[in-house]
Amino acid sequence: MNTTDHNADLEVFKAGYLPGLRNDEVRWKRLHLGTPNDALTIEVPELSTDQYKILSNRIRQASRAHLKSWPVSDIIRTIDTAIARLLNADDPYRQAMERLLPRATGFDTAMVRLGLNNYLQTFRALQLQRFVAEDFANPKLLDEFQARAKGGWSKAIGPELLVHVWAGNVPALPLWSFVSGLLVKAGAIGKISSAEPIFASLFARLLVEVEPRWADCFAVVWWQGGDPDLERCVFAEADVVLAYGGNTALRAMQDRIPVTTRFLPHGHKLSFGMVSNTALSVMRGQATARAAALDVARWDQQGCYSPHVFYVQRGGPVQPLEFAQFLASELAALTAKFTRRTLTLEEAASVAGWRERHEFESLRDAGHRVLGDATQAFTVVYADAPQPLLPGPLNRCVLVVAVDALQDVIPLIEPQRAYLQTVGLAAAPEELLALGDALGQAGVTRICALGAMTSPEAGWHHDGRFSLLDLVRMVDIDQSAELAAERYTGYEL
Numbered sequence: 001m002n003t004t005d006h007n008a009d010l011e012v013f014k015a016g017y018l019p020g021l022r023n024d025e026v027r028w029k030r031l032h033l034g035t036p037n038d039a040l041t042i043e044v045p046e047l048s049t050d051q052y053k054i055l056s057n058r059i060r061q062a063s064r065a066h067l068k069s070w071p072v073s074d075i076i077r078t079i080d081t082a083i084a085r086l087l088n089a090d091d092p093y094r095q096a097m098e099r100l101l102p103r104a105t106g107f108d109t110a111m112v113r114l115g116l117n118n119y120l121q122t123f124r125a126l127q128l129q130r131f132v133a134e135d136f137a138n139p140k141l142l143d144e145f146q147a148r149a150k151g152g153w154s155k156a157i158g159p160e161l162l163v164h165v166w167a168g169n170v171p172a173l174p175l176w177s178f179v180s181g182l183l184v185k186a187g188a189i190g191k192i193s194s195a196e197p198i199f200a201s202l203f204a205r206l207l208v209e210v211e212p213r214w215a216d217c218f219a220v221v222w223w224q225g226g227d228p229d230l231e232r233c234v235f236a237e238a239d240v241v242l243a244y245g246g247n248t249a250l251r252a253m254q255d256r257i258p259v260t261t262r263f264l265p266h267g268h269k270l271s272f273g274m275v276s277n278t279a280l281s282v283m284r285g286q287a288t289a290r291a292a293a294l295d296v297a298r299w300d301q302q303g304c305y306s307p308h309v310f311y312v313q314r315g316g317p318v319q320p321l322e323f324a325q326f327l328a329s330e331l332a333a334l335t336a337k338f339t340r341r342t343l344t345l346e347e348a349a350s351v352a353g354w355r356e357r358h359e360f361e362s363l364r365d366a367g368h369r370v371l372g373d374a375t376q377a378f379t380v381v382y383a384d385a386p387q388p389l390l391p392g393p394l395n396r397c398v399l400v401v402a403v404d405a406l407q408d409v410i411p412l413i414e415p416q417r418a419y420l421q422t423v424g425l426a427a428a429p430e431e432l433l434a435l436g437d438a439l440g441q442a443g444v445t446r447i448c449a450l451g452a453m454t455s456p457e458a459g460w461h462h463d464g465r466f467s468l469l470d471l472v473r474m475v476d477i478d479q480s481a482e483l484a485a486e487r488y489t490g491y492e493l
Contacts, residue, residue, distance in 0.1 A: 013100060015197040016045045017204035017220040020058050026051070029222075031194050033104045035342065040103045042197050044222035049233040055189065055219050056237040060160045062216030063187030068158075072132060072142045075182055078211045080125035085206060087120050093206045100198050101171045106341035107299065112171055115298065118455055119172055123179055127458035132183060134459030135468040142184065142472075151479030156472040158184030159239035159262075165253065166200065167244040168193025169302040174200040176462070177242050181218075184471045188218040189234065197222060225249060231256045240264065240471055264470055266463055269304035269421035272389055272413070273450055274406055274435070275323065277316030279426035285318030288426050289326035291451030295424055296327075296378070297334040298454040300341055301394040305422040305446070305453050308392045309399045311409045320402035321369070324382040328371040331378040331396060340377035340396055350393040355379050358399075389413045406435055410442050417443035421463060424453040 018026060027046045034040035047055070067075070085091045097116065102109045121127070132139045136156065138146050145153040162181045166174040174190060178200060181188045192200050204220045223230050225245075231253065235241055240262045243253055247267040257263050273295065279288045295307050310327070312320035343351065355370060358381045362368040367384025378396035387401045389412055403409055406427065413420060420443040427435060436447050445464035446456070459467065 011039070012041045012043055013198065013201075014043045015192060015201045015220070016222060017201055017208075017218070018045060018047075018055070019062075019216040019219055020055065021045075021047075021051065031197070033195075035106075038103055040100065042104070042194075044192070044194070044197055046223065047221060049230060052189075052221075052230075052234050053237065055221075056161055056234075058216050059187040059189065059219060062214075063160065063185065063218075066213045067182070067185040067187065067217050070185065072139055072183060072185070075185070076125050076128045076132075078207070078214075079123065079128060079179055079182060082203070082206050082210045083120050083123045085210070086203075087117065093202050096202060097172075097199060101196070104198055105168075105171055105196055107171065108338040108341070111298065111338045116172060119175070122456075122458045123175065128179070128183065131459040132468065135466050145475075145477060148476075152482060153477040155475045156184070156469075157475055158186040158472050160187055161238050162186040162188045162471065163234060163238040163241045164188060164190040165241065165243035165245065166190060166193055168195030168197070170299045171196055172199045173244070175203065176467075177244075178203065178218075180467050180471060181242075184468055186240070186471065189238075190218065190220050191234075192220055192222050194222070226252060228256060235261060242266075242471070262470075264465070266304075268419060269463065270389065270391055270416050270419040271305050271307050271422035271424075271453060273307045273310040273424040273453070274409060274427070275310060275312040275450070276406055276425075276427035276431055277313040278428040278431070279450075280312070280316030280318035280323060282317045285316070285323060286326050286330075288450060289323055290330045291426070291449070292327055292424070293330035293334055294451050295453040296331060296396055296398050297338055300396055301392075301398075303454055305456065306394070307398060307422075307424055307453060309387070309389055309401060311401050311403050311406065311412070313406055314402055314404055320400060321382055321384070324369075324371060324380055324400035327398070327400060328378070328380040331380065332372070332376065335377045335396070343395060347393070347395060351379070351395055351397055354393040354397055355381075386412060389416050406431070407438060410438050413444075414442050420444045422446040422448065422453050424448055424450040426450045 028043040029046050031042040031044055032039065033042055086094050088094060098113055102112050136142065140146055141154060141156040145155045148154055164174065164177050178190060190200055200220050204218060208215045235257045238261055241257055242264045243250055244266045250265040250267050254263055273292055275288060292310055299306065312323050314320060355374065358368065358370050362370055369382045371380040371382060372378060381399045383399060383401045386403065387399060392399060423439055423444050425435065425447050439447060446460060
């Protein structure tokens with residue numbers, strides 16, 4: 001597998017996957033990632049509108065022949081084969097990802113390695129079967145017309161061309177929608193992010209190596225975000241556009257998408273944790289803080305599912321301030337194990353400003369404390385008084401807020417209803433359903449255990465929506481057509 005070119009000491013990765021287009025037919029733009037001491041240059045394709053139209057037609061034709069006609073079980077087996085290779089440390093594609101992703105994104109090498117293992121396991125065959133079953137009680141709806149209990153027949157048909165617009169805040173993020181598109185048998189064009197153009201490029205090439213008949217069924221491309229003419233051209237070719245990004249960028253995209261094209265945006269989200277005093281016994285307190293620290297440290301809070309605030313209930317043997325101290329201790333241990341990525345000047349200024357604001361507040365309010373040294377690669381702030389849910393500066397900065405009862409958290413989060421996503425919860429069974437109902441009413445779409453916030457289960461309802469059902473259209477044959485057909489048989493007299 002040739003993924004890079006070497007020019008003196010400069011490593012160049014050629015991103016994208018462009019079926020039917022030779023490299024010399026494409027204009028390439030260079031992006032510079034990494035650090036001055038470990039530079040990584042990425043070449044991304046800049047296609048013309050005519051090339052996008054040719055590519056779209058090629059993908060539509062190929063997907064009709066080699067995706068639409070396949071049983072979904074065969075598609076799952078093919079994906080599983082590719083994922084198994086990526087879970088093999090000796091596979092050249094996996095080795096390329098482990099070598100290139102930390103350099104491109106700045107994330108710790110061990111964090112990338114362990115994060116990939118954890119993430120990829122949710123795309124094995126058994127998990128994908130659950131993924132399909134989550135949205136389709138009868139998965140054969142994706143293969144052929146199935147009888148309905150009330151009469152008639154139905155079939156689920158995926159788009160002929162699905163356009164993905166991927167974000168790059170977390171490595172391998174494109175895999176979720178890439179696989180979702182394959183499961184509904186959609187031809188696809190995926191736009192990689194300038195911040196992480198590697199995973200989708202390599203995954204597309206690996207899929208074609210595993211199943212050569214899929215060679216023309218998808219493409220991985222790049223364009224400068226916000227190019228109105230190019231986006232109108234690409235989106236006009238699509239049946240469905242699935243996009244991740246900032247809310248401003250998504251609003252601009254929506255203005256460029258035809259009204260007849262389905263648009264599925266995933267914008268900024270806000271997540272947090274809740275800790276009941278039942279999880280704060282002498283024996284459990286430290287372990288609960290350790291699970292919370294994992295959610296903070298993984299991907300340096302860059303994911304939409306990463307916590308910004310922990311609301312901790314008073315009344316347990318371990319009080320909220322002690323929990324905050326345990327959390328700081330666990331983050332210090334994790335920082336020694338997983339180095340925080342090097343911050344940009346803007347990120348460093350945001351972290352410093354957030355810390356300074358809380359240090360100033362601690363001078364005014366004795367119940368407000370900043371834990372840890374400013375030189376450390378994390379900050380834990382403790383607040384003894386109620387605090388509304390607000391986004392922090394990311395990069396391992398988290399606020400711990402003491403509350404008398406977990407139900408008291410609901411008014412603090414409701415103003416963020418439109419942005420709520422994941423809650424990491426540590427609570428007893430008798431609390432779970434009541435809290436779940438209150439959180440759901442407030443706008444939360446996912447509740448999981450502390451320590452699992454950054455690891456969604458296969459088939460989770462991303463932002464409260466269906467992963468596969470939103471991509472398909474249902475075709476119904478009414479019972480009237482079935483009954484009328486009997487009049488036209490050869491044996492009807």
